[in-house]
Amino acid sequence: MPKWHYGGDVDVSLQALRCFLAVAEDLHFTQAAERLGMTQPAVSKTIRRLEGVLGAPLFIRSRQYVELTDTGLSLLPVATRMLADFDDWARDLRAVRAEATRVLSVGYHSSVEPALTNAIEAGFRRLRPGWSVRMRIVDWADPARGVLEGTLRTALLRLPVPGQERLDLEVLRRDARYVALPDGHRLLDRDGVRLADLKDEEFVALPTASGPLRAFWLAADRFGRPPRIAAEVDNSEDFFQNIQSGRGVGMLTESSTRVYRRPGVHYRLVEDAEPSELAVVWERDGTDPIVRDFVRACLEAADPR
Template structure:
């Protein structure tokens, strides 16, 4: 049978994680969809690749034989994709910056100016990516550099440079009981319905729900939002409150919405991320431009 590279990538993720749930999170797909694809791969190959019970996942002899082959094939294909991307970028002199958030602070304007000074022949293209991909397109190879909030899924797979550390604020409706306050303690928000990122955002979803500061109390989810516009609409409708970084507070200051500081929470971190094997000088200059503009 002909095996798709996607199926090999799914197989490799499970073989490395030995956990279907973690592998599905890493691949940004649901666990049932992943299980279905693996069953189809096993049916096509007419072998069992994994032994699975309620607690453990292990490779069968066939799975162990497939593992180095899958790694080699995927590694070759990934190198080929990077070489193609590098060739196209060199020809067109374009870098794509992934964004999964509205960015205040004048950061993008400043970064454009600084990058243009360093690379006048290059064009910087922005790509907005919904929050179900917290890497802003970097994991899928859709962008060259990404501006992300930490932590992101599989963060160790990328080079990451923190460019801003900011307190967390909360956005809520102007008729909310806390809206007139100068600041609010996070403990006062524990019973509020919160707007949440999609589950695929993994640790970043947990960060903006402040899961580690809830003392084990599960959050109330008022709505799941995939981008800034959905967030604005959900706050205006009263679906819930939402945490944000101080530097983005001005974006939320619109009719019907206010934002105020939250005490009792660790700061948020805005970072530039890129692939460790991307050594192009233009990528380095874009990273420096973003860091400089953030300062």
Template structure:
């Protein structure tokens, strides 16, 4: 199988969506290399049709995901960072000049959405839980960051997005602003039940770097936690 071949080649397959673990990503990979000399982390970006970043389909050994995702109850999860949700607006939008945008002012805007099959992940980025029952208008559907940016720039809709998007996905025709009145976004490292020792070492590297380089939990604590999830 591909998984067995990857192990023979000493490659750990890590999926991600968009900005992975933000600025932590390189530090995590470096810490994993220190723990597992000779191993390589193969980072693969997945389309937004799969917010589990390859875990659900078995094409990733671990993944950086944006919670919530469908089926997350079946994964082990460690939250690595939390950040505010901002909004992406086309240049010249009526709200682009605001320092902070109230979510109430975005309720009647058309949205650029993730594919419908992504369920709760799509719902979260449409902030359905914070709309008090008001319906949302979908102006466009995007399957990856480039489609998303293009749809916003062309005025097909606006979109909630992590704060980090303003750093990782800058465009001259898209403006990012903080949003007041919506919950924050969480980035987690995720893995399937019964992880290998190599996956455990990767998770430990993630947790250590998320804590600012402090040691991760003991192997015994990780053993208790890994199959259980959050």
């Protein structure tokens, strides 16, 4: 892990600063841990180690609240600036390396069909001869993280995503939402269902840390009360395993019903659910001409007229 050195006895890792900044922004250790993809005890341990290195407490902790100390308040702008500077430097380094190797790193959600990604890659190669695309599946719970942190230059994602306000995007298409049902489910005798038919169901859900993405796939704003959660998952295998076992139901895109064919799992159109938007996303206000050409290839592949 890269480290910043402040002198002979102060040696602070970037991970420690990221933990500090997340807790300082949320003023909540559990929420910060979810955002970081860590456990709450791991974040607490990292903060305690940082406080030990600095020789001063950074937070006042109680059962009711978390509050920054004077030392924490003074560290906040320093940590923000240092992490931003490092992330900018790392992003520039990756851009230089990409230019040298002529490889564009792109994230994609597992529900994106190969026919679309193949068409995008072919269009990009026409626009940028000699370049290739390295596709990487993104994390279900925090799919935009790679773009926000600079490890990916762009991504094909299902909206909404955590951190979307820090991204630019182009919507490529809108897909109907379906519900996945197990063998023997009471709704299998219907060709389509409505959200009201699902209000008493138990759902297979994304982790709480996925925020707006989890809420969208639970249609949480349409039931008038929090949906019942049977299980939380962060990958397709666990999602379908829970459906097959009859633990709950789950919503997914129309394209996913073609990508994922599993015994014991049946799909029905949710007739009144808002469509899912597939978008290409990139760093806000980004001016990278390579990324711009990739976006153009995405738009042409999504609407090949």
